[in-house]
Amino acid sequence: MTSESSFVQPAIPRFNGHYDHWSMLMENFLRSKEYWNLVETGITAGSGGAESSDLQKKALEEQKLKDLKAKNYLFQAIDCAILETILKKETAKDIWDSLKQKYQGTARVKRAQLQALRKEFEVLHMKAGEIVNDYFGRTLVIANKMRLHGERMEDMVIIEKILRSMTSKYDYVVCSIEESNDLDALSIDELQSSLLVHEQRVSRQVVDEQALQVTY
Template structure:
């Protein structure tokens, strides 16, 4: 029986082919619920030299364990066909960067997408019988897509 103080773990966002949406959900999940985002973003710092203190070794071991847990969450978020393409990636950062490169596209693709969004925004007009709220919603959808592409 659950108590009032028990916490329900949120579900890991599943990748459904819409990378931009999934990456925002997954980033939020790793930031807020698991505190693993820093490892995904920056990776595990390289150990300088062999004369590490015990405290430094413990810190690196703790980071490696968190990295394994972050990788586990990423593995659970993707299906088998995608998993097979990233099996050689050894850290959560490498997995994230690989997925980003594959599904977000190159800078040329991003520029083409932005140009299409600009044209769509410029051509946007209110339809006959359309409410202001619906028109404004369509504007926001395009603006949010542009923001996703760092515009």
């Protein structure tokens, strides 16, 4: 019989400087351990004073133990340089709030970053000689950054952007895709696959033409 302890435990997300991405992963990790509520709201049991009931005291001790475990996960997620700046923080909530204040940035900075990403996405076009996979990679990197900054970036928006910004040698296949598919139901992976097939077909034609020229 397979025991519960034999399952692979999820790795603790390491903070690499990208706060928004890390905080999303870390929150999910702490939720899976059932510690997130404590990190979010702090210790909420009674003060544990002389007038507290035994039940209140027990609840407080349980929360303190959970808080220590949550702090341990947070300590393991950050490197020594950052750890030294938060050693005096007493609870997991204190640590989380401190990291958020230090690394998330102000709302004004985030708005400016999102505006710059929107502009970059707007002017994005496929470069001459660029292959399909590379262009999809560049586009998705920008789109995912926009999402991390709070933009509601639907797949449909990305699909439409790619279709209208391909180089002219893809005009035929782009028209074919738009005429034969419901773009609302088309996935990014399906679009990429269709364009890759066209790219490979064009490449084979070029090779065949070059071979014929050499023959004659």
